[in-house]
Amino acid sequence: MLIATAAQMREIDRAAIQDRGICSTLLMENAAKAVAEACISLVNRRRGGRAAVFCGPGNNGGDGVAAARFLMEAGLEVRAFLVGKREKMTPDCREMESRLRKAGGALEDFAPDAAFASWCLECDVMVDALFGIGLNTPLWGDPYTAVQMMNTCPVPVVAVDIASGVEADTGRILGVAVEADETVTFTCPKAGHVLGQGGLCCGRLTVADIGIPAGLIRGLDETLRAVGPGDIHLPRRARDSYKGDYGKVYILGGSVGYSGAPVFVARAAVRTGAGLVSLGVPAPLWPIAAAKLDEAMAHPLPSGKEGMLSLEATEETLRRLDTCDVCLIGPGLGRGNGVASVVRHILRSTHLPVVLDADGINALEGHIDVLDARGGSFTVLTPHDGEFVRIGGDLSGGDRLAAARSFAAEHGCALVLKGHRTIAAFPDGTAYINTTGNPGMAKGGSGDVLGGIIISLLGQGLTAREAIPMAVCLHGMAGDLCARELGEYGMTPSDMIERLPLVMKTFERRS
Numbered sequence: 001m002l003i004a005t006a007a008q009m010r011e012i013d014r015a016a017i018q019d020r021g022i023c024s025t026l027l028m029e030n031a032a033k034a035v036a037e038a039c040i041s042l043v044n045r046r047r048g049g050r051a052a053v054f055c056g057p058g059n060n061g062g063d064g065v066a067a068a069r070f071l072m073e074a075g076l077e078v079r080a081f082l083v084g085k086r087e088k089m090t091p092d093c094r095e096m097e098s099r100l101r102k103a104g105g106a107l108e109d110f111a112p113d114a115a116f117a118s119w120c121l122e123c124d125v126m127v128d129a130l131f132g133i134g135l136n137t138p139l140w141g142d143p144y145t146a147v148q149m150m151n152t153c154p155v156p157v158v159a160v161d162i163a164s165g166v167e168a169d170t171g172r173i174l175g176v177a178v179e180a181d182e183t184v185t186f187t188c189p190k191a192g193h194v195l196g197q198g199g200l201c202c203g204r205l206t207v208a209d210i211g212i213p214a215g216l217i218r219g220l221d222e223t224l225r226a227v228g229p230g231d232i233h234l235p236r237r238a239r240d241s242y243k244g245d246y247g248k249v250y251i252l253g254g255s256v257g258y259s260g261a262p263v264f265v266a267r268a269a270v271r272t273g274a275g276l277v278s279l280g281v282p283a284p285l286w287p288i289a290a291a292k293l294d295e296a297m298a299h300p301l302p303s304g305k306e307g308m309l310s311l312e313a314t315e316e317t318l319r320r321l322d323t324c325d326v327c328l329i330g331p332g333l334g335r336g337n338g339v340a341s342v343v344r345h346i347l348r349s350t351h352l353p354v355v356l357d358a359d360g361i362n363a364l365e366g367h368i369d370v371l372d373a374r375g376g377s378f379t380v381l382t383p384h385d386g387e388f389v390r391i392g393g394d395l396s397g398g399d400r401l402a403a404a405r406s407f408a409a410e411h412g413c414a415l416v417l418k419g420h421r422t423i424a425a426f427p428d429g430t431a432y433i434n435t436t437g438n439p440g441m442a443k444g445g446s447g448d449v450l451g452g453i454i455i456s457l458l459g460q461g462l463t464a465r466e467a468i469p470m471a472v473c474l475h476g477m478a479g480d481l482c483a484r485e486l487g488e489y490g491m492t493p494s495d496m497i498e499r500l501p502l503v504m505k506t507f508e509r510r511s
C-alpha cells in the first residue's frame, strides 16, 4: 500500500481544493464523518454515549470540531474542547466551530481541573484531534496535559488522522503522544502509522476516502510502500520447468559453536522453492551440517584452529560461486580477522549478487570501501541495529527510514534494516516497510530464516525489488502463523521454516 509523506498529503489537498475546486470544508466534513462513525461503533459496543473531543487550533482540530457535531446529531452527549489559542484557529476550524454552535453545541476552552477530570472518567470515547500532519515541535503545556489525560483515562481513544505527538514522516514521538485504540486517517497512510513508537501509538488503522480524486493519488511520486500479504505475487512455476530454473544458491557460514545459523538459511531456502542449495562450512562443522540437511548440499571448507574459515577457503568458495546465481555470506562465521578477510576477498572478486548477513556485515566494519567498490554487482545487507551502526549507519536521530535510505543511496546497495517493522531501502530512495510479524520472532535464528528466503527468491529470478519486500513479508507471515498456532513464547525459527510452505501455498498460482 502506498504511503504518503506529509508534504505529499498537503500537495494532494491543495490540488483537490485549488485545482479541482473541491470545497475544503466538504473534505473536512467527510473526514469528520469517518471519525464519528468509528466513535459510534465503539460506543455501540459499550454502554452509553458520552464523548470528549480534544481539538487543536489547526485543521486536525477542525476535523474534531466537525466530528463533535456529527456525534451530537447522532444523539451522544458531547463536549468539545479547544486546546490552544483561539486566535490561532484556521479559517476551516472557525467555520466548523460556527456550524457546531448553530447546531446547539459549543467549543469550550480546555480547563483541566478536577471536575473536568471526573467528567472525562465517565466518557465512552475520546477523540484526539489535537494535531495531525502539521505537528512540528514537541508537545508541551496544555496539549501535553490533554495527551496525558487521554492516556491515563480508561476510555478508548480515536485519533483523527494520526495520534497527536507522532511525527507523520518518521513515527518519532515528539515529546509525548496519544496512545490511541484506533486511528482514522484520510486518503493514504503515512509512515508514522507503521514505523517505530508512532506506529504502536496509532492502534487499529482505518484509511477513509474523503473524496480526493483518485487521479491525484495515482499521480504521487511513489517512493514508499507498506508491504502486507496483498503485495505477495509469486511467479507461476512452469509445468515444463526443472531444478535449474529455480536458482543455484550458495551459502557461506558457520564456525565451531555456530552450526545452526547456516543450516537455518539452507532450510529456509529449500522450503521457499530454491532449485539447488549448496552450503560451505568450516570442515569441523561439515558432518553436523550434512547430517542436518537432506536437500541442501553441504561441503567442508578449510578452517583454522579456532574453528572458523581460514584464508585457504577463499579460492574454493570462489570456484564454487562460478556456477551459482546468488550467494549469502555471513551467518555464524564468527568474528576473527582471518574470516573477515575471506569475506572481503570474496566480495572484491565475485560479480554475483551477494546477500551479506551477520558476520558478513561485521567484516565491513572499517572496510566499507569494499562495499562501495562492488560497482554494478548487487549487494543486499540485512543488518539489525547493532550491525548497522557498526558499519556506519546513523540511527542517532531516531529516524530509521531516513537512515536506511541514506545508507542504501550512499553505498549503492539494498539495505534491509531488521526489527519491528523491518525497512527495505534501495539506492534510488524507494523504500518498503513491512507490516507482518510479531515479538515471538525475536529469537536467535530468525534472521537466518529471512536470509534464506531472500536468496531463494533472488535465485528464482525475482528482481531485488520484488524479492526483498516479499521475503520480509513472508517471513513475518510465517512468524504470525506460528504465533497463532504455538504462541509467541514457544515458537522457534525451525517452526517458522516448517510453516513457510503453508504460507507460500496461499499465494501459489498453478498453470
Ligand SMILES: NC(=O)C1=CN([C@@H]2O[C@H](COP(=O)(O)OP(=O)(O)OC[C@H]3O[C@@H](n4cnc5c(N)ncnc54)[C@H](O)[C@@H]3O)[C@@H](O)[C@H]2O)[C@@H](O)CC1
Pocket: 013, 014, 017, 024, 027, 028, 031, 056, 057, 058, 059, 060, 061, 062, 063, 088, 090, 130, 131, 132, 133, 134, 135, 136, 137, 138, 139, 140, 143, 160, 161, 162, 186, 210
Ligand atoms: N487540508 C485539507 O484539505 C484537509 C486536512 N485535514 C486535516 O488537517 C490536518 C492538517 O492540518 P494543519 O496543516 O492545519 O495541521 P495540524 O492541525 O496538524 O496542526 C497545525 C497547527 O498546530 C500548531 N502546532 C504544530 N506543532 C505544535 C506543537 N508542538 N505545539 C503546539 N502547536 C503546534 C501549528 O502551529 C498549527 O497551528 C490533517 O492532519 C487532517 O486531520 C482533513 O480535514 C482533510 C482535509
Ligand SMILES: [K+]
Pocket: 060, 128, 129, 130, 131, 132, 159, 160, 161, 162, 163, 164
Ligand atoms: K490527531
